[in-house]
Every structure is written in C-alpha cells, then in structure tokens.
Amino acid sequence: MDTVHKERNENATNKGLNKTNTLEEFYAGSGILLTGATGFVGKGLLEKLLRMCPRITAIFILLRPKTDETIEQRFKKLIDDPIFDDIKSKHPSALSRVYPMKGDVNLPDLGLSREDRNLLVEKVNIVFHAAATVRFNEPLHVAVNVNTKGTARVIDLWNELKHPISFVHVSTAFSNANLHEIGEKIYTTSLKPSEVIDMCDKFDKTSINEIEKKILKTYPNTYTFSKNLAEQIVASKCKDMPVAIVRPSIIGASLEEPCPGWIENISALTGMALLVSKGCVTVILGSKDARLDVVPVDFVVDAIICTAWHITLHRDREVKVYNCTSNAYPFKFGPMLDVMVKCSIETPLNDTLWYPSCSIVANRYIYNILSVIPRALPAVVIDIFLRLRGSKPIMMKLFKSGNKLISSLAFFTKRDWTFQRDNCSDLASKVKMLHDSDMVKLDLRDMNWEKYVAIYLMGVRKFILKQEFQPTARQRLSRLYWIDQILKMFGIMIVLWIIYRIVY
Numbered sequence: 001m002d003t004v005h006k007e008r009n010e011n012a013t014n015k016g017l018n019k020t021n022t023l024e025e026f027y028a029g030s031g032i033l034l035t036g037a038t039g040f041v042g043k044g045l046l047e048k049l050l051r052m053c054p055r056i057t058a059i060f061i062l063l064r065p066k067t068d069e070t071i072e073q074r075f076k077k078l079i080d081d082p083i084f085d086d087i088k089s090k091h092p093s094a095l096s097r098v099y100p101m102k103g104d105v106n107l108p109d110l111g112l113s114r115e116d117r118n119l120l121v122e123k124v125n126i127v128f129h130a131a132a133t134v135r136f137n138e139p140l141h142v143a144v145n146v147n148t149k150g151t152a153r154v155i156d157l158w159n160e161l162k163h164p165i166s167f168v169h170v171s172t173a174f175s176n177a178n179l180h181e182i183g184e185k186i187y188t189t190s191l192k193p194s195e196v197i198d199m200c201d202k203f204d205k206t207s208i209n210e211i212e213k214k215i216l217k218t219y220p221n222t223y224t225f226s227k228n229l230a231e232q233i234v235a236s237k238c239k240d241m242p243v244a245i246v247r248p249s250i251i252g253a254s255l256e257e258p259c260p261g262w263i264e265n266i267s268a269l270t271g272m273a274l275l276v277s278k279g280c281v282t283v284i285l286g287s288k289d290a291r292l293d294v295v296p297v298d299f300v301v302d303a304i305i306c307t308a309w310h311i312t313l314h315r316d317r318e319v320k321v322y323n324c325t326s327n328a329y330p331f332k333f334g335p336m337l338d339v340m341v342k343c344s345i346e347t348p349l350n351d352t353l354w355y356p357s358c359s360i361v362a363n364r365y366i367y368n369i370l371s372v373i374p375r376a377l378p379a380v381v382i383d384i385f386l387r388l389r390g391s392k393p394i395m396m397k398l399f400k401s402g403n404k405l406i407s408s409l410a411f412f413t414k415r416d417w418t419f420q421r422d423n424c425s426d427l428a429s430k431v432k433m434l435h436d437s438d439m440v441k442l443d444l445r446d447m448n449w450e451k452y453v454a455i456y457l458m459g460v461r462k463f464i465l466k467q468e469f470q471p472t473a474r475q476r477l478s479r480l481y482w483i484d485q486i487l488k489m490f491g492i493m494i495v496l497w498i499i500y501r502i503v504y
Contacts, residue, residue: 022434023052023306023309023431023436024439026309029055029056030056030057031057031123032056032060032124032126033060033127034046035105035128036170037061037062041248042061043083044257044297045304046098048305050095050097051087051258052436054091057097057123059098061098061100063078071100072100079095083262101116107153108153117160120161121160121162127158127166128168128170128304128308129169130170130304131150132150133147133223136220136221137221137222137408139222140225142222143222147226148193148226148230151230151234152237155237155238159237166243166312167244168243168307169231169243170246170304171227171245171246172224172249173247173419174224175227175247176228177220177412178218180416182323182418186234186245186319186321189228189232192232193232196211197229199211221411235318240315242315243320244307244308244320244321247321247324247325248325249325250294251295251300252270252456253270253455253459255299256298258298260459261457261463262463263460264463273340273456274464275402275405275406276356277343277344278351278352278356279356281403281406283359284359285360285367285407285410285413285414286360287334287360289333289334290413291330293325293419295325296452299324299441302440302442306440307320313430321423322427324424333413334360339454340358340457341358343453344356345477348473348474348477350465350467351465355480355484362414371403379396383396
C-alpha cells in the first residue's frame with residue numbers, strides 16, 4: 001500500500017485537481033473505498049472503475065464476514081463473476097489493486113480493526129457508499145441499522161480521512177415517494193433521524209412495530225423511509241464538503257456495459273419480468289399510463305463515477321443531490337408490459353410454465369378476482385400432476401410469491417412522479433467537455449425502450465436462469481398455447497352454465 005501516490009494525497013484539495021481533462025486523470029493516483037461491492041450497483045461500479053481508470057492506486061472494498069465463508073473466499077467469489085473476465089484477459093494486473101477488508105456497515109466503527117481503519121484514513125481519497133438492504137419488507141429496526149446508521153458510520157470514517165477528495169452516497173429516487181414532484185434537495189421527515197434511531201435502539205419489538213405501522217401510512221416501505229433518513233444524516237454531517245447523493249430510480253439490467261442484459265438478482269422489475277415470461281401472472285395491479293421510471297445499471301454507474309468528479313468542481317454549501325432517473329424520457333407501464341409479453345412469446349424460456357399473457361388493472365378487487373381464477377385452478381391441477389409423478393409441486397408456490405411481489409410493487413406501478421434533474425443535466429453537459437466523455441453515458445434521450453426490454457429479458461435468461469435458448473422451447477410454448485385456449489373455453493362454458501342455472 002505504500003504505492004499510493006504521495007503527491008495526490010498532499011494535493012487532494014488543490015484547485016488544480018479540478019482542471020483535469022479526463023475522468024481517468026481525475027481518478028489517477030487515488031485511493032478509493034467502496035461499500036456494497038458484492039451488490040448489483042457496487043459490483044458494476046467496481047468493474048467500471050478497474051476498466052476505465054487503470055491508474056487508480058487502490059480500491060478498498062468492505063466485505064461482511066459469513067460463518068461459512070472467509071473474506072478471501074468471498075473476494076474470490078466476487079472476482080470470479082464473468083463480468084470481470086474481460087478485465088482479467090486485457091488488464092490482468094488490475095485486480096491486484098483491489099484490497100478486500102473485513103468490515104460491516106451494520107456494526108459500530110464498520111466492524112473494522114484499528115489497523116485497517118488507520119490504513120483507510122491514510123490512503124483513501126474518494127468514498128462510494130453503495131451498501132444497503134434493498135428489501136422492501138425489512139423490519140424497521142433492521143432497515144434503519146443498515147441504511148441509516150450504516151451511512152452515519154461511513155460518514156464518520158469519511159470525516160477522519162487525511163486527504164479527502166469526494167464522497168458519493170447512493171440513495172434512491174423514491175426516498176420521498178410520498179411526494180408527487182421531487183426536487184434535487186433533501187426533504188425532512190416528521191420524525192428526526194436521531195429520534196428514529198433512538199427508538200429502534202431502545203424500544204421493545206412491539207413498540208417498534210407500532211411505530212412502523214404509523215410510518216407506513218405515509219411511506220410505501222421501510223426501505224424508502226430509512227434511505228430518506230440516511231439522506232438527512234448526510235446533509236447534516238457534510239455541509240461545506242465535496243459530498244453528493246445520487247438517487248437512481250428503478251435500476252434495471254445493463255444496456256451495454258459490462259455486457260448487454262447483465263443483471264444480478266431477482267427483485268422488483270426483474271422479478272416481474274421473470275413471472276411474465278414464465279406465464280406465472282396474467283394480471284398486474286397498476287396503471288397503463290404510469291411512467292415506470294427505469295434506469296439501466298450502466299447509466300447509474302456512470303452517473304456515480306462522474307458525480308465524484310463533478311462535486312469537486314462545484315463546492316456548494318449544501319450537499320448536492322442528483323436525481324438519476326429516466327423521467328424526462330419515460331416509457332409507460334402499459335407499453336412496457338406489452339413488449340415483455342411479445343418478447344416472451346417470440347423467444348420463449350426453456351421452462352415456460354404457462355402461455356405468457358398479461359393485462360393491467362387499477363382496481364385491487366378486480367385484480368384479486370382476475371389474478372386468482374385464471375391461474376389458481378391450473379396451478380392446483382399441475383401441482384397434483386407433479387405429485388403423482390413424484391415431483392415437487394411448485395405452481396401454487398410460484399402463484400403466491402408472484403401475487404406477493406405484484407402487491408409490493410403496486411405503489412410504484414399505480415403512481416406517477418416528476419423528478420427534477422437540473423444537477424444531472426449540468427453534470428452531463430460538463431462531462432461532454434472532457435476528452436474521455438465517450439467512456440460514459442448519461443443521456444437517455446435516444447433510448448430505444450422496446451430494444452431495452454428485449455435485452456433485459458435476454459439478460460434474465462442468461463444471468464438469472466443460466467439458460468441458452470433451445471428450439472424445443474417453441475414446441476413447449478405451442479402446446480401451452482392450446483392448453484391455455486382449451487381451459488379458457490372450459491372456463492367460459494362453466495360461467496355460461498352457472499348463468500343458465502341462475503336464470504332458469
């Protein structure tokens with residue numbers, strides 16, 4: 001670690017730093033701390049920094065210890081991901097600049113040893129805080145400990161750095177989902193972050209649950225609320241500093257980098273896309289005209305990398321906020337779902353469970369009826385057939401998990417938000433002046449959303465299901481089509497018979 005450039009450390013706050021002509025030059029000689037490196041955004045950020053900025057001296061990543069895995073094993077598992085294959089072949093020495101450290105944002109002082117903390121204080125210049133729990137249904141005290149207190153712990157470390165350059169906190173565009181129009185500023189809550197933290201630390205489980213119920217009358221889930229609290233902490237602790245908050249909306253599969261369709265986990269939109277493709281849902285609760293704000297992960301990564309540079313140019317008194325959204329160039333939910341169904345039929349999955357078709361309804365009661373009748377009966381029949389074959393029944397389990405996911409997303413698929421993007425627009429215009437501006441993409445105006453949905457579903461097949469397309473998938477889909485038609489006819493006959501019996 002003695003190779004960290006002394007010159008950069010001594011001149012980190014020098015005005016000459018802001019006169020760099022490339023992003024690569026800005027990052028040259030820097031020591032970086034990245035939290036959340038094993039997450040979707042964190043992993044994409046690590047890969048892009050290694051590929052784009054070969055003169056970065058060191059990237060320290062915090063890895064949470066597990067009972068069945070050492071830090072070394074977790075690090076090996078991380079870099080064995082196929083997205084690092086290109087780096088290994090073209091820049092084999094790049095990964096030697098990544099230093100895993102035993103740490104955990106859940107723990108006091110980030111769970112760091114005194115020796116490791118001192119090393120970070122001495123060598124780190126730029127901090128990217130991307131660690132978070134993104135589960136919507138996380139208990140309040142868990143979400144607050146990870147997302148809110150975890151952020152405070154990272155800021156405490158940032159304030160100790162001897163040669164700081166910039167700090168970027170990754171939040172969410174829905175941290176203020178209770179509002180219709182969201183500016184690039186910090187919004188306060190009726191409960192102060194310190195009050196919520198104290199209650200989660202001192203109150204019993206029953207009392208915390210009661211507080212959570214009251215909070216969820218205003219906020220859609222504990223995730224968005226805890227991220228709002230984290231933003232307030234960043235704002236209060238980092239005045240007059242080169243600190244920024246990047247708020248991505250729904251983060252989707254990559255458009256181009258590190259490869260088209262790259263996706264890491266099944267959650268939110270990815271889970272919905274998978275259920276639609278497999279034919280597990282026929283109706284979704286939402287509004288056809290809702291602007292579903294989706295941003296490819298590579299756009300988010302590029303925005304984060306550029307933001308660290310941008311805030312050294314604009315040292316404001318207040319923390320700078322960037323709404324990283326597609327709101328200005330939206331793709332409505334109805335057309336997006338139609339494209340999902342179309343692509344699922346044109347290039348079916350190998351293990352499609354039912355013929356894909358899906359509609360959108362805004363009324364929850366109608367949704368409950370339409371989501372149960374067309375799928376519950378076939379699911380029961382298929383599960384009985386699977387049991388008779390000695391196989392494990394899965395259809396009712398998928399049916400229930402699908403309904404649970406759709407219900408959790410309803411808040412976002414039924415509403416519209418308007419996000420102000422002045423800071424993001426300024427960022428994009430300033431980046432265009434750099435000599436290596438072609439290395440990043442910050443503009444979604446020329447986005448072909450239909451093409452993106454096709455790439456997204458291809459990524460779900462490749463990275464989530466680990467499938468290669470097989471010609472037999474079309475034969476399977478054809479059989480499912482006729483089964484679906486027969487069952488629909490059978491259902492219509494039953495309804496007509498019931499009407500006949502009632503009338504006569």
